[in-house]
Amino acid sequence: MRFLRLGRAWPAFITLLLVLAGLAVAAPEFFALQNLRDLALTNVPVLLVALGMTLVIVLGQIDISAGSIFAICAVAAGAAAQSGLPITLAALLGIFVGLLLGAVNGVLISYVRAPSIVVTLATMTAWREALRWITGGAWIENLPPGFQWFGLSQTGGQAVIVLLSLAVFAAIWWASRNLAGFRMIFAAGSDAAAANLAGIDTRLVLLSVFCLMGALTGFASILNAVRFSDVPANAGVGLELKAIAAVVVGGTPITGGRATLLGTLLGVCLLGALGPALTYLGLSAYWEKAIQGVIILATVLFEALRQSRRSTATQAAV
Amino acid sequence: MRALKGVSFDLVRGEVHALAGENGAGKSTLIKVLTAAIQPDEGELWLDGQRIHPRDPFQARAAGIAAIYQQPALFPHLTVAENIALAGDSGSPWHRISWAQRTAHASALLQRIGANFSPSALVSDLTPAEQQLVELAKALDANARVLIMDEPTAALGEQDTQNLYRIVDDLKSKGVAIVYITHRFEELMRLASRVTVLRDGNSIDTRRMDSVTQHDLIRLMVGREIDTVFPVRDTVPGEVMLELRHLRCARAGVKDVSLTLRRGEVLGLSGLIGSGRTQMAETIFGLTPAESGEMLLNGKIVSTPNPQAARSLGIAYVPEDRRRHGVVMALPIDQNISLAALHRVSSAAGMIDLKRERAAAQGFQTSLSIKAPSVETVVQNLSGGNQQKVALARWLFTEPRILILDEPTQGIDVGAKAEIYRLIADLAGQGMAILMISSELPEVLGLSDRIAVMAGGRIAGILDRSEATAHGVMELACRTTGAAA
Numbered sequence: 001m002r003f004l005r006l007g008r009a010w011p012a013f014i015t016l017l018l019v020l021a022g023l024a025v026a027a028p029e030f031f032a033l034q035n036l037r038d039l040a041l042t043n044v045p046v047l048l049v050a051l052g053m054t055l056v057i058v059l060g061q062i063d064i065s066a067g068s069i070f071a072i073c074a075v076a077a078g079a080a081a082q083s084g085l086p087i088t089l090a091a092l093l094g095i096f097v098g099l100l101l102g103a104v105n106g107v108l109i110s111y112v113r114a115p116s117i118v119v120t121l122a123t124m125t126a127w128r129e130a131l132r133w134i135t136g137g138a139w140i141e142n143l144p145p146g147f148q149w150f151g152l153s154q155t156g157g158q159a160v161i162v163l164l165s166l167a168v169f170a171a172i173w174w175a176s177r178n179l180a181g182f183r184m185i186f187a188a189g190s191d192a193a194a195a196n197l198a199g200i201d202t203r204l205v206l207l208s209v210f211c212l213m214g215a216l217t218g219f220a221s222i223l224n225a226v227r228f229s230d231v232p233a234n235a236g237v238g239l240e241l242k243a244i245a246a247v248v249v250g251g252t253p254i255t256g257g258r259a260t261l262l263g264t265l266l267g268v269c270l271l272g273a274l275g276p277a278l279t280y281l282g283l284s285a286y287w288e289k290a291i292q293g294v295i296i297l298a299t300v301l302f303e304a305l306r307q308s309r310r311s312t313a314t315q316a317a318v
Numbered sequence: 319m320r321a322l323k324g325v326s327f328d329l330v331r332g333e334v335h336a337l338a339g340e341n342g343a344g345k346s347t348l349i350k351v352l353t354a355a356i357q358p359d360e361g362e363l364w365l366d367g368q369r370i371h372p373r374d375p376f377q378a379r380a381a382g383i384a385a386i387y388q389q390p391a392l393f394p395h396l397t398v399a400e401n402i403a404l405a406g407d408s409g410s411p412w413h414r415i416s417w418a419q420r421t422a423h424a425s426a427l428l429q430r431i432g433a434n435f436s437p438s439a440l441v442s443d444l445t446p447a448e449q450q451l452v453e454l455a456k457a458l459d460a461n462a463r464v465l466i467m468d469e470p471t472a473a474l475g476e477q478d479t480q481n482l483y484r485i486v487d488d489l490k491s492k493g494v495a496i497v498y499i500t501h502r503f504e505e506l507m508r509l510a511s512r513v514t515v516l517r518d519g520n521s522i523d524t525r526r527m528d529s530v531t532q533h534d535l536i537r538l539m540v541g542r543e544i545d546t547v548f549p550v551r552d553t554v555p556g557e558v559m560l561e562l563r564h565l566r567c568a569r570a571g572v573k574d575v576s577l578t579l580r581r582g583e584v585l586g587l588s589g590l591i592g593s594g595r596t597q598m599a600e601t602i603f604g605l606t607p608a609e610s611g612e613m614l615l616n617g618k619i620v621s622t623p624n625p626q627a628a629r630s631l632g633i634a635y636v637p638e639d640r641r642r643h644g645v646v647m648a649l650p651i652d653q654n655i656s657l658a659a660l661h662r663v664s665s666a667a668g669m670i671d672l673k674r675e676r677a678a679a680q681g682f683q684t685s686l687s688i689k690a691p692s693v694e695t696v697v698q699n700l701s702g703g704n705q706q707k708v709a710l711a712r713w714l715f716t717e718p719r720i721l722i723l724d725e726p727t728q729g730i731d732v733g734a735k736a737e738i739y740r741l742i743a744d745l746a747g748q749g750m751a752i753l754m755i756s757s758e759l760p761e762v763l764g765l766s767d768r769i770a771v772m773a774g775g776r777i778a779g780i781l782d783r784s785e786a787t788a789h790g791v792m793e794l795a796c797r798t799t800g801a802a803a
Binding site: 177178179180181183184186187190191193194195196197198199200201257258 | 605624626629635637643644645646647648649657658661664668669670672712
C-alpha cells in the first residue's frame with residue numbers, strides 16, 4: 001500500500017483542485033488565513049472520525065454510532081474537568097470512554113456476529129437517548145479555565161488542535177504501511193476467508209478496529225470540545241454521515257477491501273470547503289447539501305464504472 | 319481452459335442414459351451446456367429431430383430440458399407451491415399467478431411422485447430428500463422430455479433412494495429420456511440402460527449396461543496415459559510425525575479418520591469429491607475443529623481449535639480454492655508471502671521490516687521461479703500457476719513440519735505442474751511430511767509413497783506405492799461411497 005501515491009484518490013484530488021482554482025479566480029478572499037484556520041478547526045473532528053471510518057469500511061463494515069459516541073466523550077471529559085481533574089487526564093478519560101463504547105460495538109459485531117449497520121444503529125440511538133436522560137439536556141458549563149484551548153492562548157490552542165490531528169493522520173498512515181496489525185486489517189478486508197486460512201484471527205482484527213474507531217471518535221470529541229467554554233449535550237449529530245461521505249468521496253470503496261487514507265484527507269477537505277466556498281462565491285448555502293450529494297453520486301458512479309470495466313476485462317481474459 | 323473438448327452422445331425416449339467419469343471429467347460442464355447455463359463454443363444440440371439452441375436455462379426448460387442437481391436449488395423461505403410456480407410461466411396477462419390453482423396443481427404433482435408433504439410447507443422445513451422431490455416436481459411441471467439428474471441420491475437415505483428409483487422407472491415408462499449421473503455402480507446397474515464414459519472432457523465410449531462390467535467401466539474412466547514426468551523420489555520416509563486416531567468432525571462430514579504421516583513422506587489422499595478429503599484437512603488445520611478422536615504430533619497429543627494453533631504447531635495448509643482463499647488477490651506478492659508469518663519479518667512490537675519482507679519474497683521468487691515483474695506485483699495479475707506458487711511460498715515461509723496441499727495443481731498448466739511436482743519431491747527430501755489431496759490419479763500415483771483413499775468421510779483403504787494402481791484407487795473410492803451414504 002503506497003498511500004502517498006494518489007491511486008484511487010485521483011478524482012477527489014482533481015475535484016478539490018478545481019474548487020480551489022475556481023475560488024482563487026472568483027473569490028481570492030477565501031484564502032484569508034483567518035478563514036482557512038476556521039475551516040481547519042471545524043473539520044478536525046470529521047477528519048479523525050473519517051480516518052477510523054476508513055479502517056472500518058476496509059473491513060466491509062460501517063459505524064453510524066460515531067456521532068453519539070462523540071457527544072458522550074465530550075460530556076465525560078467535561079464532567080471530569082469540572083470535578084477538578086487536570087485537562088490531560090480528562091482528555092484521556094474521554095478517549096478511553098470512546099474506546100470502551102467502540103469495544104461494545106466491536107464485540108457485538110465480531111463475536112456475536114450481528115451486522116454492523118444494525119448494531120451501530122442501535123447504539124447510536126441508545127447512547128444519544130441515554131445521554132439526554134442523564135444530562136437532562138443541560139450543557140456542562142462553568143468549566144475550569146484550563147479546559148478551553150487546553151489552558152493555552154487561543155492561537156496556541158488552535159495550533160495544538162491542528163497539529164495533533166495531523167499527527168494522528170501521519171501515525172495511522174505510517175502504521176498502515178509498517179505495522180503487522182494494520183497489515184492484517186487490509187488482508188482481512190480484502191478476503192476474510194483467506195486471512196483466516198493464513199492463521200489471522202479475523203474477529204480480533206474486527207474488534208480492534210472498532211476499538212480504534214471509538215478511541216479516534218473520543219479524541220475528535222476532545223479536540224472539538226476544547227474550542228468552546230461549554231460542552232453541549234447534543235454534539236456530533238450527523239457527524240458519522242459526514243465522515244462516511246468523506247471516506248467515499250476520497251476514493252475508498254464502500255464495499256471494503258481497499259482504502260486510501262490520503263483520499264480520506266482529501267475527501268474531508270473537499271466536503272469541508274464546499275459550504276464556505278458557496279458563501280464566498282455568493283451562492284445560497286442551501287446548495288451545499290445538493291452539491292455534496294452530486295459529488296457523492298459521481299464518486300459512486302465512477303467506482304461502479306471502474307468495477308464493471310474491470311470485470312468485463314477479466315471475463316475477456318478468461 | 320476448456321472443460322469440454324469433444325462430447326457426443328445420443329439419448330433415446332424412455333431410456334436412462336448414465337454419464338460416468340472421474341472428478342473433472344466434464345460431467346458438470348456438460349450439464350451446464352445442456353441446460354444452457356453456459357453456451358458451448360461449438361457443437362450442436364438436436365431434440366426430436368430439430369436443432370435447438372437455447373440461450374438460457376429458461377429457454378432450455380421451455381424446450382423440454384430440465385435438470386435436478388445434487389444440492390436442490392430452491393428458495394428456502396418460500397413454500398413448495400411457490401417454488402414450483404416460480405419456475406414456470408403462468409401464461410396469464412401480467413404474469414398473474416392464481417395461487418389457489420397453483421396450490422392444487424402442486425398438490426397433484428406431489429401426489430404423482432409420492433411425496434407426502436403439503437404444497438404450502440416452507441421449503442426450509444423440508445428434509446434434503448423432500449427438497450429433492452420438490453426439484454423433481456418442478457421438472458415434471460415443465461413437462462420435461464429430457465431430464466438430467468446429477469447425483470440425485472447423494473443426499474438421500476436408503477428409503478428415499480428407493481422411492482426415487484421408482485419415480486425414475488415411472489418417468490421412463492412415460493417416455494421421458496433421462497440423463498443420470500452417479501458414482502455408484504449399483505445405481506448404474508439398477509437404473510441405466512446405457513452408459514457414456516467421459517474422460518478429460520471427451521466422450522470415450524458408450525456401452526450398453528448389459529454388456530459392460532464394473533471392471534470395464536473403471537478401466538474406461540481412468541484409462542488415460544500419464545502425460546507428465548514425475549521426479550524420481552528415492553528418500554525413505556522416517557519416523558511417524560503426525561498420527562490421527564479416529565478423528566471425527568461429523569458436522570463437516572469427517573466420520574472416522576485414522577492415519578499416519580511420516581517425516582519425508584508424501585501421502586497421497588485420493589477420493590471422490592464429497593468424500594471428505596478437504597474437510598479432513600480443514601479439521602487438522604483447525605478450521606472445523608475435531609469433535610472427537612486424537613491427533614498426535616511427534617508422539618504427543620495435540621489439538622487444533624483454530625488455524626492459529628495449527629500454524630504454531632508447524633502445520634501448513636494450502637487450500638484447494640486458491641482463486642478465492644489461498645492468496646489475498648488484492649495484495650502484492652511480498653505481503654501475501656509474509657501474511658502467515660508476519661512475526662518473522664517484524665519486531666516484537668509488531669513493526670514490519672519492509673526490507674526484510676521484500677528480501678524474503680524475492681528469495682521465494684527466485685527459488686520457486688515465480689514469474690512476475692517484481693514482488694510488488696498484485697497477485698491478481700499473476701497466472702494460476704504463479705498464484706499457486708505464491709500460496710505455497712506463504713506457507714513455506716512459516717517453516718512448517720507438516721504441509722497439507724489441497725489440489726496443488728488444479729487449473730494450472732503442464733509446465734507449472736512439473737515445477738510443483740519437483741518442489742513437492744524436494745520438500746519431502748528435506749524431511750517435510752506432506753499430505754497431498756488430489757483428484758488427479760496420475761499425480762497421486764506418480765508422487766506418493768502411500769495413497770490413502772477416502773470415501774464417505776472414512777479412510778476406505780491405504781495402498782502402498784508398489785501395490786497402487788489407478789484401478790485399485792478408483793475401486794476403493796467408488797465401492798464404499800454407496801454403502802456409507
